[in-house]
Amino acid sequence: MDSVIRATQKITSEIIIADNCSTDDSVQLVREKYPQVTLLPFGSNYGFSKGNNLAVKQARGTYLCILNPDTIVGENVFLNCLAFAKANSNLGFVGTQLIDGSGTFLPESKRHLPTPKVARAKFLGHDDKYYFNEIDKDSRGPVEILVGAFMFCRKKVYQDLGGFDERYFMYGEDIDLSYTALTNNLQNYYLGDALVVHFKGESTVKDKKYLKRFYGAMELFYDKYFKRNLLEKLVVKIAVKILSIKPIKNTQPNPKIKKKILVTNQVNKGLSSFDEVCSMDTLPATSCSNTALYWDINSLLIEEILHYMKDNPRSFLYRFLSLDRSTAVGSDDKNSQGKIEIF
Structure with missing residues (x-):
């Protein structure tokens, strides 16, 4: 939230949070810390599609x-997307380069249309057919499918296309809407020079229910857009059934932090909580998988942080401090939930 507020300081904007019936104190926390935000607390979990449509x-x-x-998000991400949108009249949606909490590029930032042929290749481990590798991850260009974690567009385009199809509870709705834009002669674009951290795994636990929803969403997508005979439909149903019950990929537990380094531009701040203090100009030259860099976003540019993480993936453990330095968040693996540290 702090990064979004900072990134919208130079834009006339509003922030709307759709809360799908949180069971913790998230709603109260937002009301207390961010009174300027428009909060929509739903009495039920409507899912990603309907929640966003209502917002x-x-x-x-x-x-x-x-x-x-x-x-x-970085300080200029919305400004860059806005400038790009104004320069492209046939725009569908704009996506950015997503990295996870370790700084590793997320290839789903730009994807091909998952036709049954492409999907079969993906399921067999041939990711090159699924991801849009024709465009370098740091470049700009037209792509087919973007990811719902970040989709920028004109409001009129979103409304004219009907928004997210609410039959998708979670997963698949971004593929559907991206494809709908293409079928309406609009073009989706990827901006590889705009960086966003997507921790992944925080919005949902990757269990058997997740697999059933994910592959069920793909079945819905194929039924909606691709005419298939009875044999093809049967094959897809069997594939979805098998994939939805496959074992969940085991992830490594979050490594134990042996050394904490506060990265800040404010001198003599936070010495008692950290083993060392440095600035962006004096970061350690040697990487260490058990050393954590704690980013002080109160004194650093978030964009500078994101570029460092992208250029140094998994070199360190990365944590983002809250503005008051009372908490830190981070995620070391895209397949597992992250950590919140309270000081």
Whole structure:
């Protein structure tokens, strides 16, 4: 939230949070810490599609950005997307380069249309057919499918296309809407020079229910857009059934932090909680998998942090401090939930 507020300081904007019936104190926390935010607390979990559609109905601006709650954005990301949108009249949606909490590039930032042929290749481990590798991850260019963690567009385009199909509870709705834009002669674009951290794994636990929803969403997508004979439908149903019960990939536990380094531009701050203090100019030259860099976003540019993480993936453990330095968040593996540390 702090990163979004900072990134919208130079734009006339509003922040709308759609809360799908949180069971913790998230709603109260937002009300207390961010009174300027428009909060929509739903009495039920409507899912990603309906929750976002309801939020869009409340939006008053000309442009929209669908943004996951487990993201951190740079100061200029919305300005860059806005400038790009104004220069491209046939724009569908704009996506950015997503990295996870370790700084590793997330290839789902730009994807091909998952036709049954492409999907079969993906399921067999041939990711090159699924991801849009024709464009370098640091470049800009037209792509087919973007990811719902960050989708920027004109509000009129979103409304004209009907928004997210609410039959998708979670997963698949971004593929559907991206493809709908293409079928309406609009072009989706990827901006590889705009960085966003997407922690992943924070919005949902990757269990058997997750697999069933994910592959069930793909079955819905194929039924909606691809005419298939009975044999093809049967094959897809069997594949979805098998994939939805496959073992969950084991992830390594979060490594134990042996050394904490506060990275800040404020001198003599936080010495008691950390083993060392340095600035962006004096970061350690040697990487260490058990050393954590704690980013002081109160004194550092978030964009500078994100570029460092992208250029040094998994060199260190990375943690983002809250503005008051009372908590730190981070995630070391895209397949597992992250950690919150309270000081």
